[in-house]
Amino acid sequence: xxxxxxxxxxxxxxxxxxxxxxxxxxxxxxxxxxxxxxxxxxxxxxxxxxxxxxxxxxxxxxxxxxxxxxxxxxxxxxxxxxxxxxxxxxxxxxxxxxxxxxxxxxxxxxxxxxxxxxxxxxxxxxxxxxxxxxxxxxxxxxxxxxxxxxxxxxxxxxxxxxxxxxxxxxxxxxxxxxxxxxxxxxxxxxxxxxxxxxxxxxxxxxxxxxxxxxxxxxxxxxxxxxxxxxxxxxxxxxxxxxxxxxxxxxxxxxxxxxxxxxxxxxxxxxxxxxxxxxxxxxxxxxxxxxxxxxxxxxxxxxxxxxxxxxxxxxxxxxxxxxxxxxxxxxxxxxxxxxxxxxxxxxxxxxxxxxxxxxxxxxxxxxxxxxxxxxxxxxxxxxxxxxxxxxxxxxxxxxxxxxxxxxxxxxxxxxxxxxxxxxxxxxxxxxxxxxxxxxxxxxxxxxxxxxxxxxxxxxxxxx
Amino acid sequence: xxxxxxxxxxxxxxxxxxxxxxxxxxxxxxxxxxxxxxxxxxxxxxxxxxxxxxxxxxxxxxxxxxxxxxxxxxxxxxxxxxxxxxxxxxxxxxxxxxxxxxxxxxxxxxxxxxxxxxxxxxxxxxxxxxxxxxxxxxxxxxxxxxxxxxxxxxxxxxxxxxxxxxxxxxxxxxxxxxxxxxxxxxxxxxxxxxxxxxxxxxxxxxxxxxxxxxxxxxxxxxxxxxxxxxxxxxxxxxxxxxxxxxxxxxxxxxxxxxxxxxxxxxxxxxxxxxxxxxxxxxxxxxxxxxxxxxxxxxxxxxxxxxxxxxxxxxxxxxxxxxxxxxxxxxxxxxxxxxxxxxxxxxxxxxxxxxxxxxxxxxxxxxxxxxxxxxxxxxxxxxxxxxxxxxxxxxxxxxxxxxxxxxxxxxxxxxxxxxxxxxxxxxxxxxxxxxxxxxxxxxxxxxxxxxxxxxxxxxxxxx
Numbered sequence: 043x044x045x046x047x048x049x050x051x052x053x054x055x056x057x058x059x060x061x062x063x064x065x066x067x068x069x070x071x072x073x074x075x076x077x078x079x080x081x082x083x084x085x086x087x088x089x090x091x092x093x094x095x096x097x098x099x100x101x102x103x104x105x106x107x108x109x110x111x112x113x114x115x116x117x118x119x120x121x122x123x124x125x126x127x128x129x130x131x132x133x134x135x136x137x138x139x140x141x142x143x144x145x146x147x148x149x150x151x152x153x154x155x156x157x158x159x160x161x162x163x164x165x166x167x168x169x170x171x172x173x174x175x176x177x178x179x180x181x182x183x184x185x186x187x188x189x190x191x192x193x194x195x196x197x198x199x200x201x202x203x204x205x206x207x208x209x210x211x212x213x214x215x216x217x218x219x220x221x222x223x224x225x226x227x228x229x230x231x232x233x234x235x236x237x238x239x240x241x242x243x244x245x246x247x248x249x250x251x252x253x254x255x256x257x258x259x260x261x262x263x264x265x266x267x268x269x270x271x272x273x274x275x276x277x278x279x280x281x282x283x284x285x286x287x288x289x290x291x292x293x294x295x296x297x298x299x300x301x302x303x304x305x306x307x308x309x310x311x312x313x314x315x316x317x318x319x320x321x322x323x324x325x326x327x328x329x330x331x332x333x334x335x336x337x338x339x340x341x342x343x344x345x346x347x348x349x350x351x352x353x354x355x356x357x358x359x360x361x362x363x364x365x366x367x368x369x370x371x372x373x374x375x376x377x378x379x380x381x382x383x384x385x386x387x388x389x390x391x392x393x394x395x396x397x398x399x400x401x402x403x404x405x406x407x408x409x410x411x412x413x414x415x416x417x418x419x420x421x422x423x424x425x426x427x428x429x430x431x432x433x434x435x436x437x438x439x440x441x442x443x444x445x446x447x448x449x450x451x452x453x454x455x456x457x458x459x460x461x462x463x464x465x466x467x468x469x470x471x472x473x474x475x476x477x478x479x480x481x482x483x484x485x486x487x488x489x490x491x492x493x494x495x496x497x498x499x500x501x502x503x504x
Numbered sequence: 505x506x507x508x509x510x511x512x513x514x515x516x517x518x519x520x521x522x523x524x525x526x527x528x529x530x531x532x533x534x535x536x537x538x539x540x541x542x543x544x545x546x547x548x549x550x551x552x553x554x555x556x557x558x559x560x561x562x563x564x565x566x567x568x569x570x571x572x573x574x575x576x577x578x579x580x581x582x583x584x585x586x587x588x589x590x591x592x593x594x595x596x597x598x599x600x601x602x603x604x605x606x607x608x609x610x611x612x613x614x615x616x617x618x619x620x621x622x623x624x625x626x627x628x629x630x631x632x633x634x635x636x637x638x639x640x641x642x643x644x645x646x647x648x649x650x651x652x653x654x655x656x657x658x659x660x661x662x663x664x665x666x667x668x669x670x671x672x673x674x675x676x677x678x679x680x681x682x683x684x685x686x687x688x689x690x691x692x693x694x695x696x697x698x699x700x701x702x703x704x705x706x707x708x709x710x711x712x713x714x715x716x717x718x719x720x721x722x723x724x725x726x727x728x729x730x731x732x733x734x735x736x737x738x739x740x741x742x743x744x745x746x747x748x749x750x751x752x753x754x755x756x757x758x759x760x761x762x763x764x765x766x767x768x769x770x771x772x773x774x775x776x777x778x779x780x781x782x783x784x785x786x787x788x789x790x791x792x793x794x795x796x797x798x799x800x801x802x803x804x805x806x807x808x809x810x811x812x813x814x815x816x817x818x819x820x821x822x823x824x825x826x827x828x829x830x831x832x833x834x835x836x837x838x839x840x841x842x843x844x845x846x847x848x849x850x851x852x853x854x855x856x857x858x859x860x861x862x863x864x865x866x867x868x869x870x871x872x873x874x875x876x877x878x879x880x881x882x883x884x885x886x887x888x889x890x891x892x893x894x895x896x897x898x899x900x901x902x903x904x905x906x907x908x909x910x911x912x913x914x915x916x917x918x919x920x921x922x923x924x925x926x927x928x929x930x931x932x933x934x935x936x937x938x939x940x941x942x943x944x945x946x947x948x949x950x951x952x953x954x955x956x957x958x959x960x961x962x963x964x965x966x
Contacts (some may be wrong), residue, residue, distance in 0.1 A: 259789030263939040265910025268810040270793040275813045279744035327721030330864045331732040342731040350726050351737045352828050357815035362539030362667050366814050402792040448727030
């Protein structure tokens with residue numbers, strides 16, 4: 043093993059930041075909105091732009107057909123360390139409401155915040171073009187200084203993340219050999235705060251259910267039948283009320299099977315992060331966490347499971363009144379899963395619980411169930427400690443390992459289909475306005491993001 | 505007193521039934537939904553149609569401004585008997601869910617049931633256009649045969665019954681002299697069964713509430729906030745679940761204040777009617793009365809109070825899924841009142857109960873409350889015996905006196921403001937699907953309803 047000139051590569055990053063920004067801006071100018079077919083050509087153009095750019099760095103790159111928007115697959119050999127599969131996406135969210143943008147969403151600019159912070163403002167600045175380009179620029183600097191990469195890299199940059207990665211799951215299955223690697227690197231998550239880097243080591247899974255409770259065979263006049271006929275809105279309300287206990291725990295028998303407590307050292311780390319109700323809930327007008335008593339707020343939103351009704355409706359919901367007893371009432375519900383909870387078992391436990399609450403004369407029907415298990419990266423994953431040290435070196439503050447409350451289902455496919463654990467590192471901040479007007483990415487996130495990947499690639503090769 | 509040619513008038517009813525139906529169909533074609541302002545013109549058109557029709561019969565008629573939808577007031581002198589104020593309404597309930605109608609709700613038709621029964625199918629066929637037209641057609645036949653009416657009649661046909669008679673109370677107060685009469689006749693109730701006519705001597709009162717529970721100051725991503733942020737749909741569900749106890753009683757403290765048990769003889773009569781769950785609930789697909797344990801089914805639906813959520817909604821209710829925790833959740837609710845329950849006290853007890861269930865961080869707002877007390881007519885009312893005899897003659901079975909589960913608040917105003925007791929006679933049947941898709945009115949109800957009013961008008965004049 044030869045010594046790698048890490049400092050020279052970092053210096054190259056600093057010196058070429060203006061050119062790095064020029065390239066990011068070129069990509070941001072392409073309106074690659076994946077959910078609207080009117081932008082299909084823009085999605086193809088973004089893929090082509092990436093292919094052309096990666097080829098200039100010596101990657102063997104192509105825009106590959108997926109059945110939907112193309113996926114960019116690019117490969118370059120590297121040092122003797124583990125081969126890494128990098129994942130990101132070039133597609134972006136729609137821009138509406140357009141009138142709330144201060145400047146056009148696809149005309150990127152550098153804005154200066156009142157506190158002097160420089161920000162890249164454009165749709166996709168943070169999610170995910172800015173993040174993708176931190177990795178691409180890190181590779182470029184390694185190649186520029188040393189002529190090669192510390193580790194071999196395959197990039198998979200898709201164009202349908204914002205529309206549920208509709209075709210990527212099949213694409214991964216169909217291209218196992220082509221995407222083979224030792225570890226996956228994902229850049230689509232955030233920092234803990236503006237000064238503290240983070241590695242996301244768990245993602246909650248999900249169970250999605252829609253169901254209806256049916257009572258009478260038609261809507262009834264409440265004057266005629268009120269007092270005698272079962273009201274499905276009351277029945278559904280009792281069912282929803284029965285989902286949680288007064289201790290904040292989910293009261294579905296068997297629901298917690300597979301839920302594990304955090305390792306003691308991680309719990310200590312999380313206590314140290316001191317996520318307060320005032321900081322987290324204050325901005326949304328709340329003050330009291332409603333999760334399990336005795337748990338930290340950060341546990342409630344990342345390492346504990348949830349059960350939330352996302353929508354509920356029944357009876358007359360229009361203007362004025364209607365003295366009706368409805369025939370049926372509906373709910374949409376999602377459970378967020380953690381640790382080893384099995385989505386099928388959770389779904390079945392939920393359904394059994396609902397059926398057990400159902401009074402005589404009422405029926406229940408379930409629709410549209412789907413689910414994915416939570417993803418927990420092994421705490422002893424070899425690359426985790428290396429990446430953590432690299433991030434700590436770059437930011438001068440210990441990198442934390444956190445759980446994300448959300449779900450990135452493709453990470454599950456990397457494990458299931460490619461056998462890969464994923465290292466989730468990203469530089470987004472909570473105020474990036476992701477999915478909202480005036481999306482931004484701090485210039486510091488971009489610059490130090492590139493430097494962070496330079497260090498991580500170096501650390502992986504050790 | 506000259507002998508009145510009752511048989512000739514009844515024969516005229518029989519001979520002109522087709523024309524009577526044509527007129528009813530013309531009225532049914534007008535989409536006079538009063539609760540939705542989009543149908544304001546249709547309400548005015550229905551009033552105008554009635555005015556024009558009544559004028560052809562020699563009534564002095566006008567569509568009168570009430571501040572809301574117009575009320576039709578029409579007058580005709582008659583014989584020497586008591587002057588009668590007839591009340592009905594031309595407005596109808598909304599038609600949703602529209603996809604459950606077998607034919608368009610405002611395209612009336614005659615359908616034949618499997619047992620050969622002919623039915624008029626349309627929104628308003630029973631409630632209340634069909635019922636109103638039984639009285640109008642009875643008057644028409646008296647006029648056609650004798651040139652006059654057995655008793656003087658003032659008709660008051662309003663357009664806001666389904667929206668709580670919002671402006672009629674003030675209208676009655678402001679037009680006392682114009683509406684002066686000796687007795688009120690109301691046609692908005694039902695038969696005991698398809699062969700047994702009924703006079704309704706008590707009506708439940710009503711309290712109407714709409715309210716929303718508010719948690720966060722905006723809709724939240726359930727992946728980010730799920731497990732920590734209060735979910736207003738859960739909170740509302742707990743409130744709704746808390747409205748009833750396992751014994752079927754309403755669990756709002758103070759709710760039963762003023763509720764009285766039936767007189768022993770009436771309770772005995774009602775036991776004799778033997779209203780079974782199979783007969784009453786079977787046709788709507790239910791089998792178990794959900795009211796207070798230990799009460800007769802007929803008590804539950806007529807002499808006991810109720811509390812029903814008529815509509816509830818919150819969060820995402822569209823196609824597919826959205827992982828949102830809503831900011832607010834809504835419900836519409838009605839309580840049916842009996843005996844001496846005070847609507848204001850009941851409303852206040854309800855609101856206090858809701859507030860007592862409300863967790864930290866949640867707010868509740870109440871909208872659009874209105875109410876009316878229950879009404880009991882004097883059992884010894886003079887016209888009651890006459891009407892009962894007339895109905896018994898027409899139907900060949902003794903007319904029964906019953907309590908109605910529904911509310912007709914204006915009947916209270918007739919007593920309070922005009923000094924009138926009301927004779928409530930109607931020909932609706934329990935399976936009329938009032939307020940539901942495919943509302944119908946049996947052709948027999950319409951035909952014998954007209955004949956019944958012909959006889960009652962004759963009996964009143966004796």
